[in-house]
Each structure stands twice: as C-alpha cells, then as structure tokens.
Amino acid sequence: MTRGPTIADADAERDPARHDVAADHPHGEPVQPHWRRPDPGLVGVALLALVAAGAVLVVNAAHNQGRIVPPLDDVYIHLQYARQIGLGEFLRYQEGAPRTTGASSLLYVLLLGAASVVVPSGLLLYAAVAFGVVCFVATVVLVALLGRELASRTTGLVAAGLTALCGPLLWGVTSGMEVGLAAALAAATLYAFVREQPTARFRLTPLLAVPLVLTRPEGLVLVVAIVVGAAVTLYRRRPAGIVGDAVLLALPLLAALAQTLLYRLLTGSAENSGVTAKSWFSRPLGSPLEVADRIADTARTLLELIGGVSSVQVAGPGVALLAALGLAWLAFAAGRRVVAGVVALGLAGVLLAVSTLQTALWHDGRYLQPFLPVVLLLAVLGVCAVARAARDARTGRVLGVGLVGVLTAFALVSTPTWALRQGEQAAGIRESAVSVAQWIRGNTPPDAVVAVNDVGAVAWFSDRRVVDLVGLTTPGFARPALDGSGALYEVLAHLPPEQRPTHFSIFDETALLPVGELQGAQLLGDEPLTSFDLKSPVRDGGPFGGICQTAGGCSVISVWRADWSHVGSGDLPDYAVPGRIVDRVNVGDLADEAAHGYGVDRALVGVSDRSEVRTQRETGRVVVDSGRHVVGGEHFVLRGLTPGRPVTLTGRVDAREPVRDRNTSAGVVSVAADGRGVGDWEFGTVVPGFPPGSEHAWAQSSFTIPAEAVTAPELTVTLGPQRPFLAPYPDYRSFSYWASQ
Structure with a gap:
C-alpha cells in the first residue's frame, strides 16, 4: 500500500525557513544571510490574529457607547494594584492599606505598574488591552513555529489559524487580564524546549520559564513538567555536564520560591489570597473525599467543554480525541517521546490545578485559556495522524482537509458568539x-x-x-x-x-x-x-x-x-446563669472556634454546617449572634476551669423543628466530658414571646457537668447522638456556649 502526501507533509520538500545554509558554501561553512524575506504564512496568521482581536474590541465598543469596558470586575483589581505600584506602593491595594496578594499575576501587575508611570490612569485599561493583543499575535506566530518544528510548516500554519480564531482565547486576550501574556510565555517556553531538547543544551528554556511562573500559578505547573523533561534528557544524553545545566534549569523553580518568600516577607502569608478565596480546599466541606469529588467533577466538566464533548464553542467538536491522537503520534515520532510526555504531563497538571478552584468554570474558563493554543496544535497533529493512517494518499488528503475544514467552520461560527458575549458582559x-x-x-x-x-x-x-x-x-x-x-x-x-x-x-x-x-x-x-x-x-x-x-x-x-450599634449584643446569655462565667465558645467565629478546638461532628457526609447569623429580640433587647447548623454533634474545649467543681454549661440553641418533622430527638444530645459520658442534654424549646412550635428562634438551656468529671483547667466536651451511627440524629443550630462555676 502506497501512502502519498498528507496535511502533515504537504510541504514535504524542505521548508525554506529551515534551509540548511551550510550546503550553500563550498567548504560546508554556513553563510549568514544579511536579510531574509518574512515568511508570508507567518505574516498572514499574524494579521488574522490582529483582525480577529480588533473585531472583538469593536463589538465590545459597540455595546458600550464607543468605549472599551472589561468583561469582568477583576480587571480593575489589576489596574488598581498597578497604579499603586507606579506610585511606589508595592502590593498595597490602597494608600496606607496592608500589603496583600489579591492580584493573580505578579509579573502582569509589575508590567502594568511600569506602564502606569508614563500612561495616564484613564488610558491604563487601553494599554492593558493593547498589550494583550500584542501577546496574542505573538502567541499565534509561536504556535506556527512550534507546529513547524514538530511536524511541518503547513501543520504549524493550520494550528496558528485555528488559534487566531479561538473564541475563548480572543475573549481572554482582549479582556485586560493576563491571559495574553501567559499564552505567549507558555507557547514560547514550549517552543524553546522543543528546539533545545534534541541538543540537550537548555539555555533559552529556563530563561523563558522564569517569567511564566511569575505570570500564573498554572504556568508553574507547566514549567515543572518541562523541567522534568529537561532533566530526563540531560540524564540520558549528557551525564557529565548535568550539574551545570541542572542549576540553570532550577532558575524557574527558584523564581517561584522567591515569589512565595516575598509574599511571606511583605504580607505575612505565603499564600496567594486569590487562590485561598477560590480553592476547594478552603471551603468547609468537612471531608477530603468531598473535596476530591468536587475536584474530579470540575476536571470532568472542563475536559468535556474543552474537548468538544459537551460543547463545541470552545475548540470545536472532537478536539479531545484528536488531541489524544496527536499526543500518541508525537510520542511515536522519532526523538519526540520526551516532548510528548512533557506536553501530556503539563496539560494534565494544569487541568488538575485549575480544577482545585471552585471558580474554575467562571470567567469563561480564564485560567485555561492560555493553554488552548497547545490543545489546538495537538488536535491538528491528531488530524495528521488520522491522515497518515489512511489507506492511500488521496483518502489521507480528503480526511485531513475535511477535519481541518470542520474545525475551521466551527471556529468561524463560534468566534462571533464569543465577541458578542464579551460585549454583553462588558x-x-x-x-x-x-x-x-x-x-x-x-x-x-x-x-x-x-x-x-x-x-x-x-x-x-x-x-x-x-x-x-x-x-x-x-x-x-x-x-x-x-x-x-x-x-x-x-x-x-x-x-x-x-x-x-x-x-x-x-x-x-x-x-x-x-x-x-x-x-x-x-x-x-x-x-x-x-x-x-x-x-x-x-x-x-x-x-x-x-x-x-x-x-x-x-x-x-x-x-x-453601616449600623454597628448591635455588635457585641450576643456576648452574654439571654438570662442569668448560676455562678461566674469563666469561658464562652462563640460558634461561627472562626478565630474563637480555633481557640477552643471547636468542630462539628457530622452524622452524614455532605450535610453543610456553614455558619449563619441571626437577630432575635430577647427580654426587650436586640441580640445578634453567629451560629452553625449541626446535624450530628459538636466538640470543643473549655478553658479556665477550677478542677473539682461542677461546670454549668449553658447553650444558646435553636433545636425546634417544624411540626411536620417527627424527629423527636432533634434537640437531645448525649454529653461526654473528656470522653466519659455524663448524661443527656435536652435543649430548651420554649422562648418567651414566640408562639410554641414557631421556627427560627433560639432558646437558652443549661446542663451541669459533675465535679468529678472536671479534673483539670481544660475540659473537652463532646455533644453527639444518643445512638451513634443510627438515625434519628440531633438536628439543631448552636450559637454560643458559656461555662460557669
């Protein structure tokens, strides 16, 4: 069976841009040309990218009376940090405010901060958008070069064209966010790695990786994969010089560490506040299995969207399958197995990292947009693989051109939709x-x-x-x-x-x-x-x-x-308690909960115990207190006790359920002191001024812990079901507990 040329090698003759100039010299020495005519293909895709980005901005202005408006409020966060940097207030969001890490891209706000020194504040947004467009054009050109390096000139140009028409990427690079910068640096770093990997001499790769890790946290994930691939290459090919090259490859990792240390030094926390505010790990889900389930579900959804399974508006139909075929084709290509491994590891790592954020699906997939060019290039390589597997050359050409035509058609149709979406959102x-x-x-x-x-x-x-x-x-x-x-x-x-x-x-x-x-x-x-x-x-x-x-x-x-007149109204019990109050557990106050080792012991995984705040009028005064919905039980540590004396534990608890609910054990808990059971506590349900059976009202009740159970100044109290494991469970809302002696 004879195979003819396909999309992957339609330009099977040597690419003029990669011509071996050594052959032009009679003694085999290269001739350095003084000038080279620009590659018309690269110029073409660059112009296409510029026109597409300009069209998106025109639609944005058409929706906003001739002005460019960002499609999300976060853009102004970057602009504000940048303006402050230009005024010499590094990482201060406002004058006199503490330093914070609310900007998701350190390098991007530094660049905007430098621009703010010469650009008026009213034009800084336009400067940010223009910078994003320039980075987008560079990304498209780099995709063309990367595709040429991995397969052929035609492959690179096709992938670059699809990138120039990628709707969500156009949305991101014209938004005023760091998407364009991250996309250009990701493509440049991969291109440098692909160029340098055959020689096992990595010089440009680590230098480009440094700004990438400072641009986006996901950039660090891709860089780690590249560093692993470079280390494998060095170990296999140049063991003698591995130490010196390893030091150079460590630069991007050291840059990431330096950023973390800088944050810790200036703000007191090594965390990026944006990651803290958006991570599934920060949410009170109660179980590592719940966190893993949310991450897996987010990753699946993202994969379906990007891969063209549940939507074709992102990258076209069947892109996940084509990209997988492209990776497989790359893995079996001569000398490209390490490159394939790096790309696979990097993209999988980025997907997993983004999936840890509860906002992964917000902002039209902003965190994944910089890596869409790589996905599109893999899809085109997958088209090459399909074409090569055809039984003859003509069939291969038909398959290749047909698949590219389908991807292009969907891009041409969906890109205007993304432009319209950005204008409406703006x-x-x-x-x-x-x-x-x-x-x-x-x-x-x-x-x-x-x-x-x-x-x-x-x-x-x-x-x-x-x-x-x-x-x-x-x-x-x-x-x-x-x-x-x-x-x-x-x-x-x-x-x-x-x-x-x-x-x-x-x-x-x-x-x-x-x-x-x-x-x-x-x-x-x-x-x-x-x-x-x-x-x-x-x-x-x-x-x-x-x-x-x-x-x-x-x-x-x-x-x-604001009205602050009722703050502190819930600090004391609603009615007098026996003895002297020696401690209080303020449920819902994270700092106080941590000081008392407080936690909810859920009877059922997945039942939320998020805090709430409630106002209630007691004995003629307004009382405001925070609390939690508890299904199961609680535990906390009382402090400042006198050993050998009984402790009266008084609770502000709403244990009343609707009349239709027959769970008569809702307001009854078994009490243990330092692990030893000391009796059952039936929370009060009668509230003066509230009709019997009414909802949303707390009551005050007390339970006495006997003196023999109080053996130290600290006492761990556990409230839980009378019948562990089996329903019905206690179901109530606790607000405060006071210990008195």
Whole structure:
C-alpha cells in the first residue's frame, strides 16, 4: 500500500525557513544571510490574529457607547494594584492599606505598574488591552513555529489559524487580564524546549520559564513538567555536564520560591489570597473525599467543554480525541517521546490545578485559556495522524482537509458568539460595578470606608477606602466569606472601630457569597441609601458559565449606611446563669472556634454546617449572634476551669423543628466530658414571646457537668447522638456556649 502526501507533509520538500545554509558554501561553512524575506504564512496568521482581536474590541465598543469596558470586575483589581505600584506602593491595594496578594499575576501587575508611570490612569485599561493583543499575535506566530518544528510548516500554519480564531482565547486576550501574556510565555517556553531538547543544551528554556511562573500559578505547573523533561534528557544524553545545566534549569523553580518568600516577607502569608478565596480546599466541606469529588467533577466538566464533548464553542467538536491522537503520534515520532510526555504531563497538571478552584468554570474558563493554543496544535497533529493512517494518499488528503475544514467552520461560527458575549458582559459590568462605583464617588463623604463584594471598580473609580468582603485585597476575609454569613459577621464585628466600614455596597441576593445575609445581622440600616435595579437582561452564561453580574443573575445592588450599634449584643446569655462565667465558645467565629478546638461532628457526609447569623429580640433587647447548623454533634474545649467543681454549661440553641418533622430527638444530645459520658442534654424549646412550635428562634438551656468529671483547667466536651451511627440524629443550630462555676 502506497501512502502519498498528507496535511502533515504537504510541504514535504524542505521548508525554506529551515534551509540548511551550510550546503550553500563550498567548504560546508554556513553563510549568514544579511536579510531574509518574512515568511508570508507567518505574516498572514499574524494579521488574522490582529483582525480577529480588533473585531472583538469593536463589538465590545459597540455595546458600550464607543468605549472599551472589561468583561469582568477583576480587571480593575489589576489596574488598581498597578497604579499603586507606579506610585511606589508595592502590593498595597490602597494608600496606607496592608500589603496583600489579591492580584493573580505578579509579573502582569509589575508590567502594568511600569506602564502606569508614563500612561495616564484613564488610558491604563487601553494599554492593558493593547498589550494583550500584542501577546496574542505573538502567541499565534509561536504556535506556527512550534507546529513547524514538530511536524511541518503547513501543520504549524493550520494550528496558528485555528488559534487566531479561538473564541475563548480572543475573549481572554482582549479582556485586560493576563491571559495574553501567559499564552505567549507558555507557547514560547514550549517552543524553546522543543528546539533545545534534541541538543540537550537548555539555555533559552529556563530563561523563558522564569517569567511564566511569575505570570500564573498554572504556568508553574507547566514549567515543572518541562523541567522534568529537561532533566530526563540531560540524564540520558549528557551525564557529565548535568550539574551545570541542572542549576540553570532550577532558575524557574527558584523564581517561584522567591515569589512565595516575598509574599511571606511583605504580607505575612505565603499564600496567594486569590487562590485561598477560590480553592476547594478552603471551603468547609468537612471531608477530603468531598473535596476530591468536587475536584474530579470540575476536571470532568472542563475536559468535556474543552474537548468538544459537551460543547463545541470552545475548540470545536472532537478536539479531545484528536488531541489524544496527536499526543500518541508525537510520542511515536522519532526523538519526540520526551516532548510528548512533557506536553501530556503539563496539560494534565494544569487541568488538575485549575480544577482545585471552585471558580474554575467562571470567567469563561480564564485560567485555561492560555493553554488552548497547545490543545489546538495537538488536535491538528491528531488530524495528521488520522491522515497518515489512511489507506492511500488521496483518502489521507480528503480526511485531513475535511477535519481541518470542520474545525475551521466551527471556529468561524463560534468566534462571533464569543465577541458578542464579551460585549454583553462588558455592558453588564458597566451597568453594575462601574455605575455603583461612580455613585459612591459622588454620594459618600471622602473619608467613607465601603465594604464590597466586588472590589475592583469601586476602588478604581470611587476614590474611597474599601473593605473586600471576599478577601482578595483585605486580609482575613477569604475564609470567613467561604464559611458563611456568621463567620463573615464575626470578622467584621472584630475590626477595630476606625477600620469598620461606614457603608456597604453589596448584592441583595447572590448564591456566590453570603453578603446579602448581612442584613439579618443588623449591620445595615433599615433602608438602603440607593438600589441599582439592573436592566441588563439575563444572558447566556456561555459554555463555562459567567458570573452573576455579567449573566444577569444579580439583579439588585444596594448601598447601605453601616449600623454597628448591635455588635457585641450576643456576648452574654439571654438570662442569668448560676455562678461566674469563666469561658464562652462563640460558634461561627472562626478565630474563637480555633481557640477552643471547636468542630462539628457530622452524622452524614455532605450535610453543610456553614455558619449563619441571626437577630432575635430577647427580654426587650436586640441580640445578634453567629451560629452553625449541626446535624450530628459538636466538640470543643473549655478553658479556665477550677478542677473539682461542677461546670454549668449553658447553650444558646435553636433545636425546634417544624411540626411536620417527627424527629423527636432533634434537640437531645448525649454529653461526654473528656470522653466519659455524663448524661443527656435536652435543649430548651420554649422562648418567651414566640408562639410554641414557631421556627427560627433560639432558646437558652443549661446542663451541669459533675465535679468529678472536671479534673483539670481544660475540659473537652463532646455533644453527639444518643445512638451513634443510627438515625434519628440531633438536628439543631448552636450559637454560643458559656461555662460557669
């Protein structure tokens, strides 16, 4: 069977760009040309990328009265950090604020910070967008060069063309975020590795890898795979010189370590606050198996979307299968097995790393966008593999051209959709975050401190101090925001009075964060100062899904004047307790819970115990307290006790269930002191002023731990089911426990 040329080797004659110039010299010495005519193919794909990016920006401007508006609020976070860097305030989100790591890309904000020195603030967004477009054009050219190096000139140009028409990548590189920079550096680093791997002399690869690890955390994952591949190559081919080269290859890893140490030195934490606020590991899921399940489910969804299984709007139909075939073809190509391993390990690692974020599907897959060019190149290599496997040359050409035609057709159809999506989302940001920020600037005093759930536009436009309830730019809020409204209330209540917000600008309702529930904490006034009833229609969230203010899910944003008059109202019991109070466990306050070794012992995996905040009127006063929904039991450590004396444990607990619920054990727990059972405690259910059987009201009750069980100043108390393992389980909401003697 004879095989003819295919898409992979349609230019089987030597590529002029790779011509062996040594043959032009009679003695075999290379002739260095003074000038080389630009490759028309590279020029063509570069122009295609420029036109496609320009078209997206035109659509954006058409939706925003002639102005470019970013499609997400996070862009303004980068701009704000950059402006502060230009003013000499490195990692300070605002003047006088503590240093924080809310910008997800250190290198990107440094570059924007340098630009802010010469570019006026009003034009910094345009500079960021222009930089992203330049990086996008460079990425497309690098994909063409990488494809030529791995297969042929035609392969590279086809992959570059598909990259230039990649809708989600165009969305990202024109958004004002670091997507373009990360994509260009990822492609450049891979290209350098592919070029240097046959010679086992890695000089340019580690130098390009350094900025990549400083641009995105996912870049570090790809760099680790490249370093592993380079180390394997060195070990096999140049054992004598491996030490010197290994030192050079360690540079990007040292850069990542240096960034971590810098964060630790300047902020007191080595963590990136964005990762902390978005990671599944930060959420109170209660079980490592639940975390693993969320990560696996996210990875599966991402793979389906990118691979063209559940959506063809990202990279076209069947891209996952074609990319897998491309990897297999690359693995069996002469001398490319290590390259195939590096690409496979790198992409799998990036997918896994992104899947650890609960926001992995937000922002139209922003974290994965920089790596889409590599996926598309693999898909084109997969087309090559299919064409080569054909029974004859003509069939191979038909298959190759046909598959490329299908991918191109879907790209041409979906790219306008992505441009439209960005324009609509930008209009949503303009109507919500930007408009609210401008109102705050004109209607609040200059010394106002505004608590927000979207910190970018408010800080950029309003010229007011902000408290970031999400925790990206304000330390100490990331984990409380994820834990629930009770924890969020407590961290706000414990702020020094001079740092407390004077105003709140928050969504009335959102499933993302419990900011709307703060109204139940009496922190807000009776009526908002103003409410923005957004007119943007509910929009298509895209295959990845959008955020609520761009998709129309957060329809009302209100600005409130803060009310701190009820803070501390829940510190004491509602009624007198016997003896002297020696300790209190404030359920829902993360700091206090940690100090008391508090934890919920879930009877069932998957039942949420997120904190909540509640206001209740007791004995003529307003009482605000945080708590948790407990299904199973709790444990905590009481401190400051006098041994040999009984302890009265008083609880503020809502143990009443609806009348229709027949679980008569809902408010009865078995009490153990230091592991020894000391009796059953039936929480109170009668609340003065509340009708019997009504819901959502706590009651106060007490239980006495006998003196013989108190043998030390500290005592571990465990509350749990009377019948461990078997239902019915205790089901109640606990708010506070006091120990008195």
